[in-house]
Amino acid sequence: MNALGLVSMRLCAGLMGHRSVVNLPFLRFSSGMTLSQIDEEVAKLLQLKAQLGGDEGKHVFVLKTAKGTRDYNPKQMAIREKVFNIIISCFKRHGAETIDTPVFELKETLTGKYGEDSKLIYDLKDQGGELLSLRYDLTVPFARYLAMNKITNIKRYHIAKVYRRDNPAMTRGRYREFYQCDFDIAGQYDAMIPDAECLKIVYEILNELDLGDFHIKVNDRRILDGMFAVCGVPDEKFRTICSTVDKLDKMAWEDVKKEMVNEKGLSEDVADRIGEYVSMQGGQDLAERLLQDPKLSQNKQACAGLTDMKLLFSYLELFQVTDKVVFDLSLARGLDYYTGVIYEAILSQTIPAPAEQNGADEAGVSVGSVAGGGRYDGLVGMFDPKGRKVPCVGVSIGIERIFSIMEQKAETSSEKVRTTETQVLVASAQKNLLEERLKLTSELWNAGVKAEVLYKKNPKLLSQLQHCEETGIPLVAILGEQELKDGVVKLRNVASREEVDVPRADLVDEIKKRTL
Amino acid sequence: MTLSQIDEEVAKLLQLKAQLGGDEGKHVFVLKTAKGTRDYNPKQMAIREKVFNIIISCFKRHGAETIDTPVFELKETLTGKYGEDSKLIYDLKDQGGELLSLRYDLTVPFARYLAMNKITNIKRYHIAKVYRRDNPAMTRGRYREFYQCDFDIAGQYDAMIPDAECLKIVYEILNELDLGDFHIKVNDRRILDGMFAVCGVPDEKFRTICSTVDKLDKMAWEDVKKEMVNEKGLSEDVADRIGEYVSMQGGQDLAERLLQDPKLSQNKQACAGLTDMKLLFSYLELFQVTDKTSSEKVRTTETQVLVASAQKNLLEERLKLTSELWNAGVKAEVLYKKNPKLLSQLQHCEETGIPLVAILGEQELKDGVVKLRNVASREEVRLISDQNH
16 A cells, blocks of 8 residues: 555645645756755655665665765764863863753744744654654753753753754755754852853863964843944834844944945934944943943943943953953844843854854854853743743853864864774784684773774784774784793884883783873 | 543644744743653763763773764665664654654664765764654653664674674673673574574564564563464474474583584574584683672762852952862852852752862961861861962
């Protein structure tokens, strides 16, 4: 029934004008089908063909991963592990716990949280049960977790993959499955201390990753809104003007001003007034100055934001990170749910990467950006049935961007990236010593030494040495008839070729000493 | 309608209502995870991390690399690989692009990876979640999203050495995880098939008799025999002959004995399997695997010291000291309160298992010292500030 049923379903779908393979013959190829659309149609036809072929015959496979996804090969995994270790140590040093959530949520949990971006959510097929969707970020699952478990205080990190069905025509090269690395502090606390700790953490991580110079811009949603108000922006245009201001990291002021006036309907005066403010950068001194500004000081929101900004900087001084933090009035950040401080970390050196991936929020993130976040006090309350508020502040590290930078560095560096951690290969130049090799290898494993042995009864010494060179194993323990009689093992340094005879009983210690 | 079916319909109706309500009004949420899935809380994550560390160290000790693959594959990649289980695959909705499904295991993605990259030799581990849409009525309590932890050696090698290493790895892992006594059963598909052949099982029944024999770990021989005779159509003689073989257990000696068995020794497949079994056991001897707590409080953080103060107005000093500790790589915390009570600070240490508390006070600051207290024993020492670590 299956094959036939499948065919007839496809045919009916075609007749109803549903976009399906059956329509293909009637499309004129000159009428604007892109190469990727053709690829998709071909893939669908091949799938249909495979299904019609039934389970018996051999399928002709399109051997590929889904569009926008990729495998990680061992080299990439080794780099990934290094990066995660640095980041996770930092989180742990600051006393954070970690959680994990399922890869899909009830569709309803994600609905209504992402605005325009909702069409980028991957849905699961309705197979007769609950309607499900793949998580789009880690923040909404976090809010759901807090509300569900009635948690009011937690300092947590969460590193996991998220899924966005980006339209390939518009954002070619962007991955649809990518890592996000989030750190958030939830709970009611004395003002700005957790906010300052988030910035300290970003600072520590970017330092340790050794990605070159960076700086962190900070601003505050209340200061932005206060600024718009005193400049004369109508209330209902706040958000849309905000996203235009956000483009200042990519566009010159003239173009941004043009958009405000021509597309968003602001008067030139208002735009100019905004222009004066958004060109301001500084530290605690700027916050002081603005609190003296005749117009801004009259705006309650701006005052609250500026007072907190001063407080933030005083804590940042104690945390010794003010050398890299700038209070920048042009920082806007796209997501609606920020209610207080916002920040973005930018690398000074932008290494152009072909498939540039941004793990941080999509909206308004500039090319060199590697982390972003802020305070969002209203999100958890949206989930809680009683609307109980749980204030949150956090940061998302743009880990995919960091991976591609590290991968490029590894390619251009002379140092080889190892994909295993093996310390010694157990080898032999002579025949019929497999038993001895296996015995010694087992002893080494039992002592916690990372060891390998070739799966060959009588391998040539040369191939054993080549294996060490190819995979970066630093030492080789060579067994021979004479050495076995004398109770020693020849320990050779692969790179330098220096050899020394080590008594069997001392071998483990000798290896551990040399591979510290 | 069963209770769970009613629950599902209600959930669907609520979702619909929420969508009709539009994005403005507040949704009334059903606050839950999808059926068959669960969150991992910090305690569970701490346990998970410990287990993964033990397992991964073992894999690394054996020179394995790791890879990762996407959570979904082209539907076609998974189609036709899982037989009856195919209906348990989660499909993604057709949203106008490729047809996708969530991976069902890590083995098919591994095979796809090898073929795609034309790899002939690799020793790899892969730890990741897989997805199976188990029918809740039949397998209640089973998760639909769960971890698999696979280790595989691909490539043409001299017989049985990689096979032996796999067993050595299982042995090492189960030892280190300290789960108590265990044993590992080994057999060989060729020995099984040879055995069925010499007992008189018709070729076309091999697989189905195999799955009946497999039930011996859950059912008694009498019931297994009944199934073979009544449901699978074997004669009692054939079933009895099978019964004699499947009751055998042993080590290398059993393999030797069976190679002398008049019937089995005539079967080519069985001989090949038995010869390899002998070889396997010889390697297992060299690998020394032929033989088989204290309830520590599970911490969810690794913080070593809390920076605290008994007196007021010392927030600045607390923050400064905490920052110095972080800069020196010490795992430290400080309460987000300008003037916390010492008792709440100590309570935080006890609740989360932080072993040390560094207490600042006016007098100590003048003297240039910090009081370092052991939370459990309450012993205190005065340390000169710059030697605090």
